[in-house]
Amino acid sequence: MKKLLMILFISAPFIAQLVVLPFANRIDPIVLGLPFLQFWLFLWIVLTPLFTFGIYLLQKSQGGLD
Amino acid sequence: MQQGNLTALSITIFIILTVVLIGFLAGRDKATRSSVEEWSVGGRRFGGLLVWFLVGADLYTAYTFLGLTSTAYTAGSLAFFAIPYSVLAYFISYFFLPKLWKVANEHKLTTLADYARERFDSKLLSSLIAIVGVLMLIPYICLQLSGIQDTLQVAGTGFINVKVVVITSFLLVALYTFFSGIKGPTYTAIIKDVLVWAIMLFMVVSLPIMHFGGWNPMVDKIVNEAPQLLTIPTEGPKGIPWFITAAFVSSLALFMWAHAATGVFTAKSADAIRKNALFLPLYNIVLILVVFLGFIAFLVLPNGTDPRFALLALIQTSYGGIGQGLAYSTIALASLIPCSIMAIGASNLFANNIYRDLINPKVKGAKLTMITRGMVFVVIGLALLFGLVFPQALVSLQLLGVSGMVQIFPAIVISLFWRNQSREATIIGLLVGLAVTFTVYSTGTSLGIYEGFWGLMANFAAVAVLNPLFVKKAKSSTNAVKNYLFEEKAKKVDVLRKGA
Numbered sequence: 194m195k196k197l198l199m200i201l202f203i204s205a206p207f208i209a210q211l212v213v214l215p216f217a218n219r220i221d222p223i224v225l226g227l228p229f230l231q232f233w234l235f236l237w238i239v240l241t242p243l244f245t246f247g248i249y250l251l252q253k254s255q256g257g258l259d
Numbered sequence: 260m261q262q263g264n265l266t267a268l269s270i271t272i273f274i275i276l277t278v279v280l281i282g283f284l285a286g287r288d289k290a291t292r293s294s295v296e297e298w299s300v301g302g303r304r305f306g307g308l309l310v311w312f313l314v315g316a317d318l319y320t321a322y323t324f325l326g327l328t329s330t331a332y333t334a335g336s337l338a339f340f341a342i343p344y345s346v347l348a349y350f351i352s353y354f355f356l357p358k359l360w361k362v363a364n365e366h367k368l369t370t371l372a373d374y375a376r377e378r379f380d381s382k383l384l385s386s387l388i389a390i391v392g393v394l395m396l397i398p399y400i401c402l403q404l405s406g407i408q409d410t411l412q413v414a415g416t417g418f419i420n421v422k423v424v425v426i427t428s429f430l431l432v433a434l435y436t437f438f439s440g441i442k443g444p445t446y447t448a449i450i451k452d453v454l455v456w457a458i459m460l461f462m463v464v465s466l467p468i469m470h471f472g473g474w475n476p477m478v479d480k481i482v483n484e485a486p487q488l489l490t491i492p493t494e495g496p497k498g499i500p501w502f503i504t505a506a507f508v509s510s511l512a513l514f515m516w517a518h519a520a521t522g523v524f525t526a527k528s529a530d531a532i533r534k535n536a537l538f539l540p541l542y543n544i545v546l547i548l549v550v551f552l553g554f555i556a557f558l559v560l561p562n563g564t565d566p567r568f569a570l571l572a573l574i575q576t577s578y579g580g581i582g583q584g585l586a587y588s589t590i591a592l593a594s595l596i597p598c599s600i601m602a603i604g605a606s607n608l609f610a611n612n613i614y615r616d617l618i619n620p621k622v623k624g625a626k627l628t629m630i631t632r633g634m635v636f637v638v639i640g641l642a643l644l645f646g647l648v649f650p651q652a653l654v655s656l657q658l659l660g661v662s663g664m665v666q667i668f669p670a671i672v673i674s675l676f677w678r679n680q681s682r683e684a685t686i687i688g689l690l691v692g693l694a695v696t697f698t699v700y701s702t703g704t705s706l707g708i709y710e711g712f713w714g715l716m717a718n719f720a721a722v723a724v725l726n727p728l729f730v731k732k733a734k735s736s737t738n739a740v741k742n743y744l745f746e747e748k749a750k751k752v753d754v755l756r757k758g759a
Contacts, residue, residue: 206350210343211507215499220482220489226474228482228489231547234342238543241346245353245537258530 199251202244210237264575268414270584271591272424278447278592279431282599285446286439295628298440299369299607300524307531307538309445313600314522314535315542316448318345318513319455321406321594322399324549328570331553335488337497338550343506346540348513353536355672356514357529358744362675365743370604371520372612375670377740379682382616387689388667389612392517395663396605397638398656399516401646403601404429406594408646410587413571422647428595433639436599437632441525444599451592456545458589461582462574463548469577470559481554488554496707504709511672512665512711517604518597598639606634659700662711666692669722678745681729684722692718 217233224232252258285291292298305313323341330338359374368374372392376385407428411421435443471477481488492498513519526532556569564572574586610631615622622630656663670685696714699705705713726733737746 206347210347211503214343214503218491218493218499220486223478223482226478228478230336230490231339231551234339235544235547238342238346238540238547241350242537242540245350245540248353249533249537258533 195251195255199248202247202251205244206237206241209240210234263412263414263416263418264579264583265418266580267575267583267587268411268418270581271410271414271588274585274588275428275591275595278450278595279428279435281450282432282435282439282443282447285442286435291440291442292438292628292632294624295369295607295611295631296367298628298632299521299603301441301445303364303525304527305445305525305531306527307534310522310526310531310535311538312448312452313441313445313525314519314539316444316451316596317518317522317600318597319542319545319593320403320597321410321590322402323546324590324593325406325409325567325570326402327546327549328553328556328573329566329568331488331550332557332569333566334492334497335485335554336491336550337502338553339491339547340502340506340509341546341550342543344509345513345543345546347506347510349536349539351510352514352523353533355675356523356532356536358675359671360523360526360529360532362740362743363524366740369521369524370517370607370611371515371667371671372608372616374740375667375674376612376616377738378674378744379670379685380736380738381682381686382620384670384682384686384689385612386617387686388670389608389616391663391667391689391693392608393605393613393638395656395660396517396601396608397641397645399660400598400601400605400638400642402657403594403598404642404646407591409568409571410590410594413568413575414583414587425647426643428591429598429639429643432595432599433602433635436602437635440632441521441600441603444596444603445525447592447596447599451589451596454585454589455593458586459545459548462552462586466552466555466573466577470555477555477558480558485554485557488557498707500707501709504712508665508709508711508715509661511668511715512661515664515667515671517608518601519604521600521604521607598642602635602638605638606631609634609638659696659710662696662700662709662714663693665711665715666696666718668715669718673722675744678741679726679730679733680722681726681733683729684725687725688718688722691721 218230220228222229227235290297296302327338327341362368363374366377368377370389372385372388375388376382404425408421408425411419411424415421415424467474467477471480491502514523523532526535552570552573556573559576560569560572574583578586610627614630615627666689669688674680674685692714695717696710699713700710
């Protein structure tokens with residue numbers, strides 16, 4: 194379970210910002226006053242640190258940090 | 260060029276001088292220049308917040324603000340490649356920087372080239388890395404130089420001799436860097452970062468209101484009148500493949516820059532670096548907003564404005580006077596302070612890994628410290644020479660900076676995790692990567708993909724193919740760094756097991 198979460202946390206920012214990007218390359222819908230592409234990039238500015246924090250917590254719980 | 264603005268100019272010059280003064284005051288304590296480690300990485304005593312300011316100050320430069328707005332102005336959303344680039348750069352750094360910092364701390368290393376020398380027992384590799392680092396960094400300093408130059412030119416035409424002021428301010432920065440070391444840019448970085456956030460937020464709130472009556476009307480106007488700005492082009496020489504590969508390669512390259520590495524090595528613990536990786540992406544909120552300033556410039560400025568001056572012209576037409584002065588001083592600081600850190604990074608490489616590793620291996624102690632510090636003048640002097648006298652000479656190096664820097668990634672990062680990576684394969688990979696990058700660039704055969712991507716792929720391929728030929732020696736040889744990275748951990752686990 195933890196391993197699966199780790200893989201998800203590590204790969205999500207790459208997949209979202211590199212692989213999925215061509216599909217987010219559009220103007221509509223406008224979310225939070227941002228055209229979709231800009232919203233998508235903004236979203237991952239916020240989500241990436243959260244995923245990083247998730248990884249940090251996972252590592253800590255496994256005693257992998259010193 | 261039209262007459263400048265005296266109020267704006269006076270504010271800019273006043274703030275620059277204040278910051279230079281603070282830069283000198285930061286080095287009152289003689290200990291700041293007592294050794295290379297003190298002078299260049301502050302004795303590794305900086306906490307998370309200070310490192311955040313320092314690395315933030317380091318990476319978000321005048322060129323970031325002016326370059327991104329002018330890219331947005333001419334090429335629309337291609338400018339947004341900077342967002343996934345820097346978000347991913349911090350994310351990736353989370354996985355290797357703490358480890359790198361620990362090795363550097365344990366073995367008293369102050370540059371990435373130092374690490375490569377100790378890891379691979381190779382002065383050839385360390386001096387190669389240093390040469391690449393310095394060769395790519397000096398043109399980058401020139402870019403910063405043009406940032407402050409443009410600012411003073413717009414604000415000061417008719418009042419001052421721009422070149423004289425640029426040279427004076429850079430010499431002052433070189434002096435305080437020589438004097439205070441990394442402490443100088445660190446304290447001034449706080450002022451710069453606070454100003455950047457305040458001014459950018461102020462502009463992003465006020466400019467849409469002034470010109471369009473609010474944020475949403477502005478977005479509507481861009482959607483209706485210039486929708487081409489809002490998406491990445493799907494055809495043409497730079498489209499989505501370029502965007503994705505540029506973002507990816509740049510994210511791998513970011514912490515390969517000497518100034519970024521210097522910033523990281525100032526941290527007092529691996530945990531400070533992890534926290535830094537957590538919070539640095541937030542800095543990018545500013546970047547998204549900056550790109551929108553380029554879009555505003557596109558709608559507001561008359562056709563035919565030089566894109567290089569897009570942001571500066573937008574500020575001048577919109578505010579004038581005090582607002583312009585504060586915004587311009589922010590850009591000027593964003594030009595001067597990163598230069599100070601870059602100069603420290605480059606001097607360190609020069610003195611430790613070119614002079615000491617190649618020319619005079621016996622040099623150490625006070626003499627090495629003095630040479631490192633003195634190199635600041637050489638580095639800034641070269642940047643001034645190329646920036647002001649031969650501005651065209653380094654254009655391709657500027658364009659290839661990131662693509663060149665990323666080629667040391669296998670030597671610095673992969674080697675932290677791969678015990679049997681051999682020196683020979685790493686060196687050849689680095690050279691192959693550089694050669695492919697330059698060939699692709701000069702023959703124009705990038706096929707819509709970022710040049711550095713081809714270079715890096717060739718680099719990886721060369722390492723993978725050649726490593727088996729040299730693996731025997733790599734396997735049997737060991738040294739302090741390899742021991743620290745790979746064997747001690749195994750021992751620790753052993754001890755733990757025996758204990759249990």
